[in-house]
Amino acid sequence: MSTETKRQAVVAEIPRLRRYAIALMRDRTKADDLVHDVVLRALDKLHLWREGTNMRTWLFTIMHNLHANEMRRRSRMLNVVPLDSAPARAEPAGQDAAVEWSELSGAMGRLSELHRQVLLLVGLEGMTYAEAAGVLDVPVGTVMSRLSRAREDLRRRIDEGASTATIRRVK
């Protein structure tokens, strides 16, 4: 496969990389910065991509690693609050929420990032457990247990969100 063909294969994955990054980071600017860095890294390392292997999971793996490094770097600079107890981040205005899904979007934002990752990789990207495990560099069993907890947690938070909304309306 020629270099140009490989470059085109990278281009073809950009929409999916952006969808995942935006859903994960919930901030379009940061997400596009991340995808930008993934593209640069991928083009620099294109010779390491083995033909016949999955370009998508390769790129997602690069993205996961870059993102994890960034989070580690930040955690050295800031006091990190455990994600589960962190206050919900504000939804960027006018972003992605079709009105009927706003509760889901809000609940996604309140999930821990580990849970968001598996939900998005499997539930949105349609990766197999094995592919998601490869991207996240964890055993398949970990993907399964995280996914199971993530779905429960998401359901719980949607319920909470719904009841909060109801209370607000009552007031």
Next chain:
Amino acid sequence: MTEDRVTDSELNALIDGELDVARQAEIEAWLAENPETAQCVALYRAQGAGLHALYDDILNEEIPPKIAAAFERRRPGVPPWAAMAAAIALFVVGAAGGWIVRGEAGPDAAPQVAEATPPIDTQELMVRAAMAHVVNHEDELRSPVAGGRAAIGDYLADRMGEPVRVPSLEDFGYRLVGSRVLPDTDGPVAQFVFADQAGKKVSLYVRGEQADGVDIIYALADELSMFYWNDSDRPYAMVTRVDDERGREALLTAAKAVHGQLNR
């Protein structure tokens, strides 16, 4: 199958299509009898559909200019050694020990040139050789002026831990500018740098350790041209900036001369 053996993991695996057909049928039958769990599964499926509803529009958006610009910044060719890495679509030439290049075996002979990807070790060595050619300053080279070629040989032998022959390309109009020892994955390598009167440089990268693999590889990136070969169990890589076909022929001739001198 007993009811309590349906685990959360299995329900998730059902949703994600990770179960084999038989087990899937069993669990679906079980769910028909257990409406509460079935409702939970339906809810989880709805979560997945909801994620698509929330985020799929992003797939249809234009690629932001900043990301598109990343492709421009990484056009193959800049820097050249990276292009060499990217463009290691190579011509693997000839049979064992042969220097057979397209056209050379005579007009009737089928060209024994095959496109192939060499082993990863070889590719990496080629990239390092390309990099060493590009990132190179005369001040860093041990010059032959003081003690001549013999002094260079001693200097290299001392650092490589074994005798090193110093090739000559004077017959081709290239004088030895100098040499240096560089670190490589398996130990030191020697780099010889030659230049012609116009200042055009050719470098030769020689590793002491045995290398497996291909006999002769010709690699061409946007700005660099390289012959890589193994003989007497050593890998060699000869690199120059490429101008034209004539430049490649000259490089090949020089590589053959080095082969002749070092392989006696």
